[in-house]
Amino acid sequence: MSTDFQKARAALGARLRDLRLSGPAGRLTGTQLAELLGWTHSKVYKLENGRQTATADDLRAWAEATGSPDVTDELHARLKGFESHIRSWRRQLASGHRAVQDAITAEHARTTTLRIWENCLVAGMLQTADYARAVFTRHAELMQSPRDTEDAVRARVRRQEALYDSGKRHQIMMWEGALHALVCPPSVLAAQLDRLLSVIGLDTVELGIIPFSNPLKIHPGNGFWIYDERLVIVEDWHAELWLDDADSIATYDRAWNALRESAVYGADAQRVISEARRAL
Structure with missing residues (x-):
């Protein structure tokens, strides 16, 4: 790419x-x-x-x-x-994180089924305001970009209203590492894990966790989002990749399916999250 x-x-x-x-x-x-x-x-x-x-x-x-x-x-x-296709963070963040959030929200609005894979962070669609605030603050420091943290947090949290839209489906998978990564204070992470527990059982959300103990078909790789079958967004340190060609979409579809074979759901996912919560 x-x-x-x-x-x-x-x-x-x-x-x-x-x-x-x-x-x-x-x-x-x-x-x-x-x-x-x-x-x-x-x-x-x-x-x-x-x-x-x-x-x-x-x-x-x-x-x-x-x-x-x-x-x-x-x-x-x-x-x-x-x-x-290659959207550098330097250019995207020239005016701060809010504009990036608005662009993603527009794609979410067009999408019926959204599949999300995260290996080291809680997926943005499930982040609490405090957790999102910590993530945006650290990313702005890394990218040396303008600080519009509160606007970005509000935009991300508003986007989560789609979780309760009966016409949409959110299939979200995370590696267990995302449940332990201290990208925020422990108290914020504890509240974030409680938030994850609260969405298990929603008929519009399928939350899967890949435990450390489960064998992996492929390595965790970078986070990516599959919007229906028309677009994949992959996040890297320097840029986001917006991929709309059939071959790339098919590759990420296979990656999703391979990762899914290692994931647990429902009560088993609840157990993994609860154990991470107790570990705090």
């Missing part, structure tokens, strides 16, 4: 190099173009060699400086094409 992204970025870089060398403004050296744009030469080099992702403003400036303003839309379409 990241390889496809890199190939697309390299292809965009090659197009930029072509504009610099053979645009209507005539052949420009990298140094000349950098001077025209007020950039460092290293930025021109990185963009042309696919080592840095251009912004929409970068592409517009490049097209104009090489005498090719008419190709701006083409360049923007190339950028949008690969950024729609």
Whole structure:
């Protein structure tokens, strides 16, 4: 997936190099173009060699400086094409976490059956406000992004109203590690585990836990969400991957089914959660 992204970025870089060398403004050296744009030469080099992702403003400036303003839309379409699948946290969090939550909420609203896998965190659809607050705070620190924690918490908690919509189904699986990870104070985690116990039995929610003691068909991997059969979102440290091609969706469908073979449900899931709660 990241390889496809890199190939697309390299292809965009090659197009930029072509504009610099053979645009209507005539052949420009990298140094000349950098001077025209007020950039460092290293930025021109990185963009042309696919080592840095251009912004929409970068592409517009490049097209104009090489005498090719008419190709701006083409360049923007190339950028949008690969950024729609690889959504970097740096860009997504430019204005804080609230915008990211709103984008996810829009996808949830379009979805009838949502399958969620989490290996180290409690799934957002089941998070208490205090737990979500701790998660957003730590993520903002890591990403050095604007702090709009309370807005993000409210958006996440409001989205949980869908858990009580009889027209929707939420199939959620978590590794037992998510029940023990102290990403928040122990008292907050205790309340969060109580929250998990309270949703077992809802006819719109299927909550599965994979105990440490159960054999795994595959390794836990990253968290991912399957929206009906049309979209998969995978979360990594640097970005979210939004995958809508049939092959990728099929791969995550197989991963879900393999993980599900190791999960326990109902009273057995309740027991695992209760044991984690007592351990606190």
